[in-house]
Amino acid sequence: MSCGGSGDDSKTKAKTTDPNVVEITIKGNDQMRFDLDKIEVPAGKKVKLTLVHNGNMPKTVMGHNWVLLAADADFQSFATAAVSAVATEYIPDSMLDKVIVHTKLVGGGEQTTIEFDAPAAGTYDFLCSFPGHSALMKGKFIVK
Numbered sequence: 001m002s003c004g005g006s007g008d009d010s011k012t013k014a015k016t017t018d019p020n021v022v023e024i025t026i027k028g029n030d031q032m033r034f035d036l037d038k039i040e041v042p043a044g045k046k047v048k049l050t051l052v053h054n055g056n057m058p059k060t061v062m063g064h065n066w067v068l069l070a071a072d073a074d075f076q077s078f079a080t081a082a083v084s085a086v087a088t089e090y091i092p093d094s095m096l097d098k099v100i101v102h103t104k105l106v107g108g109g110e111q112t113t114i115e116f117d118a119p120a121a122g123t124y125d126f127l128c129s130f131p132g133h134s135a136l137m138k139g140k141f142i143v144k
């Protein structure tokens with residue numbers, strides 16, 4: 001009588017184990033590219049994001065991180081400030097209030113995982129803040 005077969009419960013492509021956790025893997029390579037330029041997550045979920053550096057170059061010359069900027073952050077201002085923030089792995093102390101979350105910096109063959117609560121519904125910028133990388137290594141993080 002019920003069970004009419006209106007199955008529409010698998011819209012997200014993200015792999016999940018815990019239904020409240022969305023797992024995302026994003027890869028960076030030696031060609032200064034992420035494999036994703038758009039990440040979508042449902043509002044109200046926990047996000048478990050793994051950054052994989054699948055290249056071979058060391059982090060001193062081809063480091064990658066994943067930085068999620070606050071909605072009111074200015075992408076270019078952040079990227080510019082990040083260039084000189086060597087001591088803090090390119091996360092400028094002066095702009096921490098513009099960062100929702102970030103991974104550590106990784107080199108070839110390394111990976112790192114962070115967990116955070118998805119921010120409020122909206123569209124956010126993400127980038128790798130290693131000097132020169134944000135021109136190519138960037139994308140949109142969409143919460144809906």
Ligand code: ZN
Binds near residue numbers: 028129133
């Ligand atoms: Zn990078």
